[in-house]
Amino acid sequence: MSQGSSVTAARAADPAPRAAGVSWPLRGGGRGSAVVAGGGGNALWKKLSLSETMTGRCVCGGVRYEVAGPARPVWNCHCHRCRRWTGHFMAATSCEYDDFTLITDATLHWHHPADDPNVAYGSCRECGSSLFWRVMEPPPDGPYVQTQCMWICAGTLDTPTGLRTERAIFTADASDYHTLDPNIENREWE
Numbered sequence: 517m518s519q520g521s522s523v524t525a526a527r528a529a530d531p532a533p534r535a536a537g538v539s540w541p542l543r544g545g546g547r548g549s550a551v552v553a554g555g556g557g558n559a560l561w562k563k564l565s566l567s568e569t570m571t572g573r574c575v576c577g578g579v580r581y582e583v584a585g586p587a588r589p590v591w592n593c594h595c596h597r598c599r600r601w602t603g604h605f606m607a608a609t610s611c612e613y614d615d616f617t618l619i620t621d622a623t624l625h626w627h628h629p630a631d632d633p634n635v636a637y638g639s640c641r642e643c644g645s646s647l648f649w650r651v652m653e654p655p656p657d658g659p660y661v662q663t664q665c666m667w668i669c670a671g672t673l674d675t676p677t678g679l680r681t682e683r684a685i686f687t688a689d690a691s692d693y694h695t696l697d698p699n700i701e702n703r704e705w706e
């Protein structure tokens with residue numbers, strides 16, 4: 517099923533200052549693990565078996581990745597940065613760094629917004645695909661477990677993903693043309 521299965525996995529260059537204790541993007545021992553740190557909705561994360569590794573890529577294929585662990589349901593982030601960066605809103609799943617591997621990052625570019633350089637938006641500099649979002653230095657043991665994961669633009673995953681959309685966040689920043697989905701949880705902020 518994996519389009520990248522014939523590609524030898526290569527460890528990618530670290531794009532920026534690495535958060536202490538975070539081994540991204542090296543593959544860890546979490547493959548197939550159903551255990552995810554933190555509470556809240558994590559129990560609802562999709563649990564992947566060894567044969568269910570998810571793969572994804574940008575339009576041109578310059579960036580390919582795989583996810584070999586639990587993946588969160590999709591959240592739609594309407595914050596002003598995600599809105600402009602994606603051109604609409606970011607529909608993203610997320611996974612632990614240990615479960616995330618870049619198969620190739622030949623054209624991957626990380627952008628750090630001037631007003632918050634601690635976050636990084638990952639896109640393809642060749643085809644322009646919006647791919648990833650992450651926090652460079654997550655709070656060590658704060659409540660923000662979602663910032664200790666790689667966020668992945670869900671539309672870049674190969675289908676079927678088996679995922680569902682769970683909620684919208686930062687809806688106060690959504691543009692006025694957009695109609696929010698009343699069938700999911702809508703949070704004005706996070």
Ligand SMILES: [Zn+2]
Nearest residue numbers: 574576640643
């Ligand atoms: Zn590309």
Ligand SMILES: [Zn+2]
Nearest residue numbers: 593594595598
């Ligand atoms: Zn956002």
